[in-house]
Structure formats: C-alpha cells, structure tokens
Amino acid sequence: MSSQPRIAIDAMGGDEGVRVMMAGVALARRRHDGLRFILFGDEARIKAALDSHPNLRAASEVVHSDSVVEGSDKPSVAIRKKRSSMSMAIAAVKAGDAGAAVSAGNTGALMAMAKLALRTMPGVDRPALAAMLPTLGDNDVVMLDLGANTECDARNLVQFGVMGAAYARIALDLDRPRVRLLNIGTEELKGTDEIRDAAAILRAAEMLPLSFEGFTEGDKIGRGDVDVxxxxxxxxxxxLKTAEGTARFVTDLLRKAFTSSLRSKIGFLISKPAMHLLKHHLDPNNHNGAVFLGLNGVVVKSHGSANDKGVANAVHVAARLLEEDITRRIAADMAGVAALSAAASKQEFPVK
Incomplete structure (x- = not known):
C-alpha cells in the first residue's frame, strides 16, 4: 500500500479550524496506515497542529498557501485565488502529485474549481455530488445529485444513476445496486418528461451492473429498500436539508421531552442506551464525505462543521475510492451508456 497515491488535504477549509482537520486526518491514517498526505494551508499553523500527531507528521508534506477560500466567496471569486489551499489541493490531483483531494470548504467553490481543473470524464456531461444517507435497512443509501446541478435532463439523470451505482458497488459492497429515481409518485406516468425518459433508458440498461427499480418518493428515502x-x-x-432538519428536530424534541419533569428524567435514564443508538445513527459525522462523481480525479467534500471523526470519515471515503479505482469503474460503465445513447438518438428511447 506504500505505492498508493497521496491525498491532498485543504487544511484551511473546515469551520473548526486546522487543529480539528489535522486530528481527523491523523485518525484516518490510523485506519489506513499506508496513506501519505500533502497538507495545504498556513504552514506555521499546520506544523503546530502536527506536533500532536507525530505519526501523521512523518507521512505528510506541508505546502504553504497564501490565501483561503472563504465561505462567503462566490465561485467566480474563489477560482481567481490560485494560491488558496483549496485550489492548490485540486491542482495537486490534476498534476498527478495526489490521487484525491479532500476539503471542508465552500461547496460551490470546490465544485467550480474541481470541474475547471479536472474536467469531466468521457461520456459524462456534468459531475454530480453524491453522499451516503442513513436508513432503517442494513445499508446506507447513495443519493445524487445533491446540489451541483439544479436542472437536469434525462441524459444527466441516466449518467447520475450509472455513476451512483458504481459508487454503491464500492461503498456498499454490492454487485448490482438497486437504483430508483426520486419522483412525486411511484406510478410510471408520474413525474416530468425528463424523469420518465430517464426511467425508460435505465429500464432497458440490462447490461449495466445495476438493477433499476423505478421510482421512489421523498418519504421513502430512509426506508432502506433501495441502494441509489x-x-x-x-x-x-x-x-437532504429537509432530512437533516428533521433529524435535528427529532433529537431536540426528545431532549426537551426528557428534561420536562422528574419522571421524564427517570425515563431518560432507563432509555439511555436506545438514545445513544439513535444519536449515533443520526450523527452526520458518521456519514461524512460527499463525492464529486464524474471528474478525472477524486474530490471529496467534508461537511464544514465536521469534527475529527467526521473528517476521518471523509478521508476514508477518498482512500476507499482510490483503492477501488472509481474512475475506471465509471469509465467502463459509461461505455455501456454510450450504446444506449446511440439507440436514444434513433428515437428508440425518447430523450429530451
């Protein structure tokens, strides 16, 4: 594993600062002891944080950056910051100095920089942001796109389905992930033309390593009966934001209920093990690490407010995608999509 490509870390992007970013990367290295890193950011602050993590320090190169992409920066502004820690981390992937980049910074800026520098893979029109969401089933669910493309046609949705299935085969260890399109109903006639056309193409894609199962509705996202x-x-x-808000609402409501009276406090003590399980399941740090799929390189977005465990999970996602060669898998699957697109152009499958 010593020959594994290094991971570029934007050490300045998280809300919690360099100390938490370094603690998270150090935690990830204990899980993948062969990993090596390039740490971009304020050199003095990074080296000070590394004093607490000698194992990480021995496996890392620190590269000073002159600026930081702020959370309020528009993508057009951020792109001009060529010497920012975020820009330099992505440039390292483009140059081949790193196999993946991880940042907890501005999502829009990261997407714009990554797309501009790395470009999309052959056969992919637009990259998509994919993440793992918790469910009641045995596995989490891969969901995409989560904000990179506000408007999509049928072709985009088909490509997202193929890329999401490739990711699910790695992250969930599945041979043929179950794929569904989010819709306002499960009946075949429901939804927009784009959604119905995408469904027709995916339904015919029997040669691809996925199982298309039609539509799902918003209230079924967490049921665990679908993989992508x-x-x-x-x-x-x-x-995604609705799910996150609902999770906070439930935990805050339970906290309020359990502190409302002496009897409620006693009830909390009795149910404490179950509450810990609920907290673990809903903790976003346990599912941290969204991926920009469809680029010529691996870029992982960590939540800005992630703690050290959350940052470690984001780095783990990047390491796993490198180990399993996600770009090669997507490229192979896109070759199959090309055949479907050719058929669609002949009106065999109507694509808008």
Missing part, C-alpha cells in the same frame, strides 16, 4: 436514489440537484439538496 437519483434526482436533479435542486430536488436532492432540498431533500
């Missing part, structure tokens, strides 16, 4: 949920970025981002 595909949607446009607008719907996906709304669904």
């Amino acid at each position: 949920i595909v949607c446009d970025g607008f719907s996906g981002n709304v669904a």
Whole structure:
C-alpha cells in the first residue's frame, strides 16, 4: 500500500479550524496506515497542529498557501485565488502529485474549481455530488445529485444513476445496486418528461451492473429498500436539508421531552442506551464525505462543521475510492451508456 497515491488535504477549509482537520486526518491514517498526505494551508499553523500527531507528521508534506477560500466567496471569486489551499489541493490531483483531494470548504467553490481543473470524464456531461444517507435497512443509501446541478435532463439523470451505482458497488459492497429515481409518485406516468425518459433508458440498461427499480418518493428515502436514489440537484439538496432538519428536530424534541419533569428524567435514564443508538445513527459525522462523481480525479467534500471523526470519515471515503479505482469503474460503465445513447438518438428511447 506504500505505492498508493497521496491525498491532498485543504487544511484551511473546515469551520473548526486546522487543529480539528489535522486530528481527523491523523485518525484516518490510523485506519489506513499506508496513506501519505500533502497538507495545504498556513504552514506555521499546520506544523503546530502536527506536533500532536507525530505519526501523521512523518507521512505528510506541508505546502504553504497564501490565501483561503472563504465561505462567503462566490465561485467566480474563489477560482481567481490560485494560491488558496483549496485550489492548490485540486491542482495537486490534476498534476498527478495526489490521487484525491479532500476539503471542508465552500461547496460551490470546490465544485467550480474541481470541474475547471479536472474536467469531466468521457461520456459524462456534468459531475454530480453524491453522499451516503442513513436508513432503517442494513445499508446506507447513495443519493445524487445533491446540489451541483439544479436542472437536469434525462441524459444527466441516466449518467447520475450509472455513476451512483458504481459508487454503491464500492461503498456498499454490492454487485448490482438497486437504483430508483426520486419522483412525486411511484406510478410510471408520474413525474416530468425528463424523469420518465430517464426511467425508460435505465429500464432497458440490462447490461449495466445495476438493477433499476423505478421510482421512489421523498418519504421513502430512509426506508432502506433501495441502494441509489437519483434526482436533479435542486430536488436532492432540498431533500437532504429537509432530512437533516428533521433529524435535528427529532433529537431536540426528545431532549426537551426528557428534561420536562422528574419522571421524564427517570425515563431518560432507563432509555439511555436506545438514545445513544439513535444519536449515533443520526450523527452526520458518521456519514461524512460527499463525492464529486464524474471528474478525472477524486474530490471529496467534508461537511464544514465536521469534527475529527467526521473528517476521518471523509478521508476514508477518498482512500476507499482510490483503492477501488472509481474512475475506471465509471469509465467502463459509461461505455455501456454510450450504446444506449446511440439507440436514444434513433428515437428508440425518447430523450429530451
């Protein structure tokens, strides 16, 4: 594993600062002891944080950056910051100095920089942001797109489905992930023309390593009966934020209920093990690490407020995708999609 490509880390992107970013990367290295890193950011602050992590320090190169992409920066502004820690981390992937980049910074800026520098893979029109969401089933669910593309046509949705299935085969260890399109109903006639056309193409894609199972609705996202949920970025981002808000609502409501009286406090003590299980299941740090799929390189977005465990999970996602060669898998699957697209152009499958 010593020959594994290094991972470029934007050490300045997280809300919690360099210390937490370095603690998270150090935690990830204990899980993947062969990993090596290039750490981009304020050299003095990074080296000070590394004093607490000698094992990480021995496996890392520190590269000073002159600027930082702020959370308020528009993508057009961020792109001009060529010497920012985020820009330099992505440039390292483009140059081949690193196999993947991980950042907890501005999502829009990261997407714009990554797409501009790395470009999309052959056969992919637009990259998509994919993440793992918790479910009641045995596995999490891969959902995409979560905000990179607000408007999508049938071709985009088909590509997202193929890329999401490739990711699910790695992350969930599945041979043929179950794929569904997010829709306002499960009946075949429901939804927009784009969704129905995408369904027709995916339904005919029997040669691809996925199992298309039609549509799913928003209230079924967490049921655990599907492995990949595909949607446009607008719907996906709304669904994701709604799920996150609902999780906070439930935990805050339970906290309020359990502190409302002496009897409630006694009830909390009795149910404490179950509450810990619920907290673990809903903790976003346990599912941290969204991936930009469809680029010529691996780029992973960590949540800005992630703690050290969350950062470690994001680095783990990057390491796993490198180990399993996600770009090669997607490229192979896209070759099959090309045949479907050729058929669609002959009106065999109507694509808008």
